[in-house]
Amino acid sequence: MKNLPLVCTKCGKSFRMENLQYRCDLCNEPLEVELLTCGKISDGNLLTQTMLERYAEFLPFASLDRDISLGEGFTPLIQSESLAEKLGIGELYLKNEAQNPTWSFKDRGTVAGVQHARKLGYKRIGTVSTGNMASSVAAYARKAGMEAFIFVSKNIAAEKINPIAIYNPHLIRVDGDYGNLYYESLKIGQTNQIYFINSDATFRIEGSKTIAFEICEQLHFDMPDYVIIPTSAGGNLRGIEKGFREFHACGLIENVPKIICAQASGCSPICNAFHAKQEEVSRVLDPHTIAHGIENPFPPSGNQTLRLLKRTGGFAVAVPDDATIKAQAMLAEIGLFVQPESAVPIAAIQKLRSENYLTGKEKIVSIITGSGLKFTEALTHHTLTSVECKLEDISRYIRDNFDQ
Template sequence: MRTWRLICPVCGKTYDKLVQRCSCGEPVEFEHFKGEPYIAKTIWERFWDFWPVEPEMELSLGEGDTPLVKSKLGKELGVKLYLKNETVNPTWSFKDRGTFLSVSYAVKAGHKTVGTVSTGNMAASVAAYAARAGLNAKILVSESASDEKLKAVSVYGADVIKVRGDYGRLYFESLKLGEKLGIYFINSDNPFRVEGYKGIAFEIAEELTPEYVLIPTSSGGLFRGIAKGFIELKESGLIEELPTLIAVQAEGCSPICRAFKEGKARIERFENPKTVAKAIANPYPPSGNAVLKLLHEFDWKCTTVDDDEIIEDQRELAEEGLFVQPASATGIAALKKLAKSGEIEEGAKVVSILTGSGLKVLSHMPAGRISNCLLEELENCIRSGS
């Protein structure tokens, strides 16, 4: 194991032993790492000095090193727009980065069972990497989670447990039971998971120097990881300036943005959340206060978009050949608003994070252009369709 110390980003308390949350109730994170990149094939090897645990490369499924795609939408909006395509990770979302590093730790620490609280991207990711590592997996989901959706989790051999009760309490209960039962829970803002997300910032910086990075934000772990990555690059002298990070939330569930706009230091529960972007619909995000502190400290931004905007931009991204979850399209919807208002200036270099694949959530999608045709009339059908 490497030498490290944990710190609470909200109250500043430090820990020399591994904990997941501070005594003040907030998530902890590893103190900043400094180093130099190496010439190597994978993101894990190139930035070897920046991880709190040595990555177990034999457990890798090929996560990371995702493409940064230049978007034609940028020309329409007057900016240079790049899309960080996290949908090509092994289980089709950015979660694989954090899961891989967390499972690397779990194996080194001798854990036999890992778990998570999730009904979507993280559930599939933890189940897949647990299978890769030969670990047992306990996936805790809400009672309302559909059996169809959970097939993509149980196929890896994980134990999927539907829990009746307050889903918000389930996160904290899982950590308590994990300590009691010897299960290492890799939830949304597990400190190793947050470290894994730093790789997104590292990979972006290897290719360009953006002025703005748009990040769909739910629990806050992804935002914290990308922020920490850029901060460590600057402290190591590898970049000169930090980009402006923009947390993006759906209007129908935006506790962080609401607190930010009201100038508050703490988030409040968002009652009756309703949005098509269910992957970021967390009414009381466990890293919400930590994200809020970063937004205030660095004068970063938080913006919301409505469901109509999300669906429209999901369609526009599909027209570029990128089919993403509604949550992934929130960055483009936010960019349109900020470019129109002048908050993002013309000609700026902008990166939007595409967090997960649209193939995971097909229920709300329209059928598109589908028609019927007799074989004898095929030529006419093809001509009329063009």
């Protein structure tokens, strides 16, 4: 590995990268790899290089194990003029992370975590998740020939557990305080030589950075005003912000876009703290939203998210589920079927626009975190239509009901 220190995101205390440490022993805030200040994008053919290879100079690995890759990253950035117009903003771009190997953004962070785990000699990885991250860690463990320990809550439904279990990890249904499992898992990992790649693990952040790197390339380094991100633990938002910050420090872009943290009203601890002008998030007591992937009542990178919203001049916004369902339909109307979490930013843009936080000329990138196929139950909240018609009557039906 490159010889870079890990730095506390709050107090700046340094730690050695060779030690598996997630949080500062002084302030219990998350660590990040020290910012790089120079680097060059590899100019290879994306069909024959991996995501980590393309951005190798901006990553903390001295060498890369290629066999770990499942073909993550290099996802499309789709411009939609019609949705931008509907939302009343200047330009809208959707970064579609649903085209990853396990159909969510998690694969980027997982592959970086697995790289690190291997370098440190670990043969086991783990995570605490009932959704995207669980599938991702289970899949990459298989690819890398490692054991995976996945902690899910005791009462997880069969339809949620099966798409994780198919990868055949050690799947443990935990009877106990699931809310505390994030911190418990780090201790269990230490005792049992398991490298936990949780939602805001230091090296998961390194993988998430590549979302920002790709956006820069895809926009020809002409930065958007805002990047809006569905936010749960805060890991992905931290990674994307760090990616922009690093490209800026390396002189590749002129400015860092403002970051908007989008949450569901039924579970918005970061948004609550932001609007109360507090420096620390408080636990949400009764979280409830259809956007289960961002239903974290006490986000471990919540405080750091607040710090960097302030740093970039961004803000936080929360929207109710009914607005999210409508936004999910709006995205489907431009050909993108996303999980509810990924519709939250679109509903948030509507809200920000109606409250005049946005003036109407902004260029915005919204992150689609995962596939609509992940949670098809959400479809029952939509009014979906079809008609029955006899084969011999179809032509007449079309003629009578649609303009020629």
